[in-house]
Amino acid sequence: MNESVRSNSSAGSPTPRRPPRSKSGCLTCRRRKVRCNEHRPRCSHCERLNLECLWRPIQQTSRQATSNLRQGHGELSFMSNGSAAPLPTSESASAAALPNMSGASYGANDNSFNDIFNYASFMWDPSIEDNMMQASGNSPTGHMPPFQVPEPNMDSRALVAFNQAGEKELMEYFTRTVVPPIIAQVETELKWSSMRQLLISMATASPMVRYAILAFSELLMGREHSVVPQYQQYYQKAAAEAQRYVSGMSPGNESTSAATLEYVLATLFFLSYIDLLEGGIGNAHAHLKHAYDVFCKVDKSQFRMVGKRLVSWIRLLDARAVSAGGEGLFLLGSNEDLIDQSSPATSIEVAEGSTDNGEADIEDVLFDALYQPGFLFFQKIQSFMGRISLIDPWHRSRGTVKDETEVMSIAAKIGRDLTSLWEQRPPLMDYALSGRLTSAHLSPSLAFAITRTFRTYYANYHASKIHLHRVAYKHLPLSAETEASVSNIRSTARVMVEGSLEEEFLPVSMLWPLLMWGSEENDAKMQGWIHGQINRMEKVATNAEITGQVLREVQTRQEALKQRVDIRTVMHDIFNSCFAIV
Numbered sequence: 001m002n003e004s005v006r007s008n009s010s011a012g013s014p015t016p017r018r019p020p021r022s023k024s025g026c027l028t029c030r031r032r033k034v035r036c037n038e039h040r041p042r043c044s045h046c047e048r049l050n051l052e053c054l055w056r057p058i059q060q061t062s063r064q065a066t067s068n069l070r071q072g073h074g075e076l077s078f079m080s081n082g083s084a085a086p087l088p089t090s091e092s093a094s095a096a097a098l099p100n101m102s103g104a105s106y107g108a109n110d111n112s113f114n115d116i117f118n119y120a121s122f123m124w125d126p127s128i129e130d131n132m133m134q135a136s137g138n139s140p141t142g143h144m145p146p147f148q149v150p151e152p153n154m155d156s157r158a159l160v161a162f163n164q165a166g167e168k169e170l171m172e173y174f175t176r177t178v179v180p181p182i183i184a185q186v187e188t189e190l191k192w193s194s195m196r197q198l199l200i201s202m203a204t205a206s207p208m209v210r211y212a213i214l215a216f217s218e219l220l221m222g223r224e225h226s227v228v229p230q231y232q233q234y235y236q237k238a239a240a241e242a243q244r245y246v247s248g249m250s251p252g253n254e255s256t257s258a259a260t261l262e263y264v265l266a267t268l269f270f271l272s273y274i275d276l277l278e279g280g281i282g283n284a285h286a287h288l289k290h291a292y293d294v295f296c297k298v299d300k301s302q303f304r305m306v307g308k309r310l311v312s313w314i315r316l317l318d319a320r321a322v323s324a325g326g327e328g329l330f331l332l333g334s335n336e337d338l339i340d341q342s343s344p345a346t347s348i349e350v351a352e353g354s355t356d357n358g359e360a361d362i363e364d365v366l367f368d369a370l371y372q373p374g375f376l377f378f379q380k381i382q383s384f385m386g387r388i389s390l391i392d393p394w395h396r397s398r399g400t401v402k403d404e405t406e407v408m409s410i411a412a413k414i415g416r417d418l419t420s421l422w423e424q425r426p427p428l429m430d431y432a433l434s435g436r437l438t439s440a441h442l443s444p445s446l447a448f449a450i451t452r453t454f455r456t457y458y459a460n461y462h463a464s465k466i467h468l469h470r471v472a473y474k475h476l477p478l479s480a481e482t483e484a485s486v487s488n489i490r491s492t493a494r495v496m497v498e499g500s501l502e503e504e505f506l507p508v509s510m511l512w513p514l515l516m517w518g519s520e521e522n523d524a525k526m527q528g529w530i531h532g533q534i535n536r537m538e539k540v541a542t543n544a545e546i547t548g549q550v551l552r553e554v555q556t557r558q559e560a561l562k563q564r565v566d567i568r569t570v571m572h573d574i575f576n577s578c579f580a581i582v
Helices: 002-013 027-032 044-049 063-076 126-136 165-175 189-205 207-224 232-247 258-280 281-297 305-324 361-390 401-423 427-433 445-474 478-498 508-520 524-539 544-561 565-575
Strands: none
Touching: 027 044, 165 189, 165 207, 165 232, 189 207, 189 258, 189 305, 189 361, 207 232, 207 258, 207 478, 232 258, 232 281, 258 281, 258 305, 281 445, 361 401, 361 427, 361 445, 401 478, 427 445, 445 508, 478 508, 478 524, 508 524, 508 544, 524 544, 544 565
C-alpha cells in the first residue's frame, strides 16, 4: 500500500523543472556556475563564502541624486545640547598616519559591506588618539571605498513613523544593508534579514531606537558617498534617551517591559558600534557599561529571544573593546546562558518584502540549520579573547612574583575552559575539518560554505591558545599543546587556500589566526606565505596591510632579541596607536 501511495504521489506530483539560472545574477555566481539570488550588494552565496560579489555596471542616476542629497546634508551643522555622552569625532580625513592605505589600493568593484569598515582599526587607543588628531588632523577611520547600492524596495508600511524625507531615505538605506562585519560570523543573511525587520519595527515605536538606527545609517551612507557624515544629531538624541532611561533604573526593576528592555539594548548596541567605528573608545566603554548596568538590574526572566540576541551582539562588541582598554564586563561571570542559540524568528522566516524563493531560500534554510551550532561555538571563542586580554600588562600589573602567580592561575583556568569548549564542539565540525562534507551529502556550494566556515572557527579556537601562551607564559618555550595549535592553524590555512579558486582569498576572520601563527612561525618560507595571504585579504580587511607591517616588525624584533615581543607595543611604536584584530 505504501508503494502504491508513493507511486500515485509521484505520478500526481512530477518533479518540477529546475528554473534556468538568471542572467542578471552576479558575475561571481555565473563564473562559479551556481544560481544567484540576486541580492545586492552581496548575494547569499558570496556572503556565505566571503567572496567578492561583482555585478555588471548599471546606470547610477539614483545614486548620483542620493549623493547630491548627502552633500546637501553635509552643509548642515549641529549644536550639541550637552545632555548626553560626548559626541564622537566625525571629521574623518585621510588616514595619513597609516602608510599605504589609500583607496587606490583596493578594487573598485569590491561591493562587500566589509569594505565600509576598517575591520580592525576601530580599536584606537583613546590616550593616543587625541594627541594624534591634534597633531595631524587625521582620523583612524580613513577613506573607505564605495559599494554598490540597489534601488529602494522597502515596504511603505515600515515608514509610517518617518515623516521627514531624510529619515525615510536613511531607513530605506538600512533595509538594504547586509550583515555588519562585527556580527557577520554569528549571523547568516537569512537571520539578519529577520532581525533587521524587527529593528525597523522597534524604530517605529521607540524614538531612541529610531535615532540610533538613523545615526548608524547616516554614518555608513556618508562614508559611501565620501562626505562628512552628519550623524551627530541622531546620535546625540539616542544617547540622551538611553542615558535618561539608564539613570532612572533601580536594581531588580520589575516594571520594565520586555519591549522597553529590547529598545534600550538595541540603542546601546548601535551607539557602541558607531563609537568603535569612529574611534570614540571612551564613549564605547561608557555605552557598554550602560548596557551591562541594564543587564544586571532587570529581571532575567523578562529576556525574550530578541533581547538575548541583542546581548549576544553586545558581547561581541565588548570582546573587541576590551583589547583597547575596556572592562569586558559581559565577559565576566556566568552569562553564557544568554548567548542565544536560535534566531529571534523561525529559521524559515524570510524578511518581509523579500522576492527570493525556490531553491535559493531552501539552501539558505539548510545552511542556517547546519551552521547554527557553529555560531554558539564561535561566540564563546570570542569571549576567550576578552578574558585573555584582561591578564595582559595593559590591563593589570605584571612582573612581581605575586602578579605572575595570579596570572598563571587565571591562565590555567582559561586553558581548562578552552579544552572544555573543544569537547563541546559541534558534531559536524569533525566532518568539515576532515573534508568529508561532499556533494554526496549536500549541494557542492553548501558543503563548501560550511566546511570553509567551520575551518575558520577551528583556526580561531587555536589562535586563542597561542594568544594565551603569549600573554601568560611569554618567557617560556611553547608547550606541546601550543605547538600543536600552531601546526593546526598552518595546515588548516593551507588546506583552505588550496581548496579555493585561485582568485579567492581567506575569510576576514582568518586574519587573527594568521597573526597569531605568524608571531610564532620561524620558517622564512612559511612567513612569506603568511604575508602573501594577508596581502590578498586587503579587499575585505582594509587594515590587512598594516597588520602585515606589524607582524613583520614583530618577527624582526623577536629574531633579533631571541624572545617574544608584545604585539600591542609594536603597534604603538609603528603607528602610535592600537587596533584590535578579530
